Amino acid sequence: MKKVSLIGLVLLLMLSLVLVGCSSTPATTQSKEPADLKAIKDRGVLKVGVKIDVPKFGYKDPKTNQIDGFEIDLARAIAKKILGDEKKIDLQAVTAKTRGPLLDSGEIDLVAATFTITEERKQTYNFSDPYFVDYVGLLVKKDAKIAGLKDLNGKKIGVAQSATSKKAIQEAADKLGIKVEFLEFATYPEIKAALDSGRVQCFSVDKSILFGYLDDSTVILPDNFTSQNYGLASKKGNDALAKLINDTVNEMKSNGELDKLITKWGLK
Amino acid sequence: MVGPFAGFKWLALFANWKVFAEGFLTTLLASSLSLCLALVLGIIFGVLGSTHFKFPKAINRVYVEFIQNTPLVIQVFFLFNGLPHMGIMLPVLAVGVLGVGIYHGAYIAEVIRAGIQSIHRGQMEAALSQGFNYVGAMRYIILPQAARVVLPPLANQAVNLIKNTSVMALIAGGDLMYRADSWSSETLHYGPTYVVVGLLYLSLCFPLANLVRYLEKRAEVSA
Numbered sequence: 001m002k003k004v005s006l007i008g009l010v011l012l013l014m015l016s017l018v019l020v021g022c023s024s025t026p027a028t029t030q031s032k033e034p035a036d037l038k039a040i041k042d043r044g045v046l047k048v049g050v051k052i053d054v055p056k057f058g059y060k061d062p063k064t065n066q067i068d069g070f071e072i073d074l075a076r077a078i079a080k081k082i083l084g085d086e087k088k089i090d091l092q093a094v095t096a097k098t099r100g101p102l103l104d105s106g107e108i109d110l111v112a113a114t115f116t117i118t119e120e121r122k123q124t125y126n127f128s129d130p131y132f133v134d135y136v137g138l139l140v141k142k143d144a145k146i147a148g149l150k151d152l153n154g155k156k157i158g159v160a161q162s163a164t165s166k167k168a169i170q171e172a173a174d175k176l177g178i179k180v181e182f183l184e185f186a187t188y189p190e191i192k193a194a195l196d197s198g199r200v201q202c203f204s205v206d207k208s209i210l211f212g213y214l215d216d217s218t219v220i221l222p223d224n225f226t227s228q229n230y231g232l233a234s235k236k237g238n239d240a241l242a243k244l245i246n247d248t249v250n251e252m253k254s255n256g257e258l259d260k261l262i263t264k265w266g267l268k
Numbered sequence: 269m270v271g272p273f274a275g276f277k278w279l280a281l282f283a284n285w286k287v288f289a290e291g292f293l294t295t296l297l298a299s300s301l302s303l304c305l306a307l308v309l310g311i312i313f314g315v316l317g318s319t320h321f322k323f324p325k326a327i328n329r330v331y332v333e334f335i336q337n338t339p340l341v342i343q344v345f346f347l348f349n350g351l352p353h354m355g356i357m358l359p360v361l362a363v364g365v366l367g368v369g370i371y372h373g374a375y376i377a378e379v380i381r382a383g384i385q386s387i388h389r390g391q392m393e394a395a396l397s398q399g400f401n402y403v404g405a406m407r408y409i410i411l412p413q414a415a416r417v418v419l420p421p422l423a424n425q426a427v428n429l430i431k432n433t434s435v436m437a438l439i440a441g442g443d444l445m446y447r448a449d450s451w452s453s454e455t456l457h458y459g460p461t462y463v464v465v466g467l468l469y470l471s472l473c474f475p476l477a478n479l480v481r482y483l484e485k486r487a488e489v490s491a
Contacts, residue, residue: 096453097458100272100456100458101272104271104272120455120456123270123276124270124274124277124456125270125456161449161450161453161454162453162456183440184446184449185438186437186449193345193349194349196349197348197349197353198352198357199348199349199352199357236270237270
């Protein structure tokens with residue numbers, strides 16, 4: 001008997017919390033739809049920032065000039081949710097450097113561009129729950145005879161600006177008690193060029209990205225470092241959009257569509 | 269609503285001021301070294317270009333045209349990633365100094381050549397007839413006069429040179445622009461970052477730009 005009343009009390013408490021939560025949201029959401037979603041509907045197209053240099057995620061095929069990939073399919077699903085038509089998307093190429101400013105200026109509504117979720121970044125943008133988990137990996141020259149991170153003592157590692165791989169590798173290196181130096185570049189092809197010329201001995205970004213740069217002379221080491229959770233980012237303030245994006249991601253997770261996409265693009 | 273210039277971003281920036289101080293020093297070092305290099309190259313090639321002999325003139329043309337008509341970014345990229353394939357691995361600071369120095373050397377060579385050619389032919393003839401050899405006439409008669417003419421455009425080149433050292437950001441050069449790109453893309457606090465870095469470049473270039481104006485005024489008065 002006591003247990004039942006306790007559960008009842010907890011339920012009551014939760015209900016009141018939900019109610020409080022509801023009452024604090026602006027009243028406008030009840031009467032008509034929120035301004036951020038309305039703006040997209042009025043425009044009739046969802047503007048999405050995607051990568052065009054990451055095979056399987058967002059890649060512009062030079063033969064067909066089409067941008068395609070896992071993240072583009074995700075963006076299409078969001079567009080279908082908002083506009084009822086998955087073709088109503090306007091893709092814009094972004095880099096690590098441009099995706100933030102483009103979101104802030106309203107040039108794009110959301111970013112689906114291998115954007116790793118971190119606590120610090122959550123302060124600045126709305127992130128959805130992760131739709132993909134990746135790990136930081138190491139790409140090295142075959143003839144360099146490097147078998148793991150410990151062989152990179154005193155060596156230089158090329159990483160991408162804004163990538164979280166620098167922190168991940170630094171932590172792992174500290175644990176091993178070795179010293180590594182990081183060179184940051186704006187784009188992945190630049191890191192590959194630096195690896196080829198010997199400026200860096202290792203190319204380290206998320207593994208899914210590394211696969212795009214694997215060739216006959218290079219090899220990806222088996223090591224996995226800190227997991228990278230990719231999230232869909234939108235501007236703070238566009239909270240109805242953020243909620244819709246998050247709901248869509250979670251819905252796709254539960255109904256298996258997300259897994260289907262991951263299989264479709266050969267990411268597992 | 270979190271704007272690009274939100275308060276906490278400024279606080280984070282000032283807490284990490286050392287990152288930018290290091291970059292500022294690297295930029296200062298690279299600027300001064302490449303300015304020295306550019307001046308030396310500029311004077312040598314400028315004098316070569318103003319002679320009446322065909323061969324030195326041709327050397328001047330090849331250098332100036334080749335450097336002026338290819339992007340600095342490509343030249344620096346070649347020094348950074350191209351030379352190692354030929355077995356030459358220059359330190360990144362040397363790449364920056366050489367790249368920017370050689371680039372502005374070409375522009376300074378043109379400035380110097382124009383300056384020398386602006387001095388009346390009679391000056392050289394008079395110097396030669398007084399027993400100066402060509403080098404002596406240049407050193408004691410022509411260049412001091414040309415210097416007054418070329419100072420304003422020269423200082424202008426120095427301003428451009430400082431700004432162009434930001435090309436080192438492309439090759440992980442550790443300069444101010446590289447630090448700004450790196451820090452702002454890691455934290456996403458790009459708003460305050462580029463404002464502060466812009467102001468730091470301004471603090472380097474503005475005094476020089478003022479010098480240009482002062483020199484121009486002085487040249488006008490004495491001319």
